[in-house]
Amino acid sequence: MKIAVSSTGTTMDSQIDPRFGRTSYFLIIDPERAKILDVIDNRASQEVAHGAGINAATLVAQSGASVVLTGRVGPKAYAILRAAGIKVVSEIAGTVRDALEVFASGNTQFSDGPDGDAHASSPSPRDGWMGGTGGGAGRGSGRGCGCGGVGGGRRRGGRGR
Numbered sequence: 001m002k003i004a005v006s007s008t009g010t011t012m013d014s015q016i017d018p019r020f021g022r023t024s025y026f027l028i029i030d031p032e033r034a035k036i037l038d039v040i041d042n043r044a045s046q047e048v049a050h051g052a053g054i055n056a057a058t059l060v061a062q063s064g065a066s067v068v069l070t071g072r073v074g075p076k077a078y079a080i081l082r083a084a085g086i087k088v089v090s091e092i093a094g095t096v097r098d099a100l101e102v103f104a105s106g107n108t109q110f111s112d113g114p115d116g117d118a119h120a121s122s123p124s125p126r127d128g129w130m131g132g133t134g135g136g137a138g139r140g141s142g143r144g145c146g147c148g149g150v151g152g153g154r155r156r157g158g159r160g161r
Contacts (some may be wrong), residue, residue, distance in 0.1 A: 018071025021053030
């Protein structure tokens with residue numbers, strides 16, 4: 001069995017990266033020997049505008065892992081992992097070593113679906129942000145604060161509506 005762990009670094013003492021698609025690294029681990037078999041550098045995903053989760057899920061599937069330990073997985077990445085027969089354990093925190101110990105103890109549950117929005121780290125209405133249309137030379141994001149979606153654009157360009 002191989003386990004893929006989303007990680008901020010390349011060692012067993014690195015922290016779990018809560019972002020599956022935009023994690024810095026995936027450590028491919030043999031859990032029986034607690035040994036890192038491979039390190040997948042996923043840092044390029046932090047610069048792409050779209051598709052980070054899909055690309056990450058494809059990399060993990062190609063690694064031969066049968067389980068993923070991570071913080072959150074979006075719907076598109078989850079669908080690819082599931083299609084590849086890979087089980088997901090989410091809401092994992094701490095170090096890679098800690099996560100492996102918790103997994104080995106049997107005190108984890110496999111996820112039965114994605115962990116919500118594909119862009120979980122983006123502002124959302126429940127965080128007090130409302131989406132809006134942007135203005136101003138095509139450069140404004142128009143993301144407004146509160147007020148039913150009306151607010152100042154966060155980039156160049158005018159007011160969100």
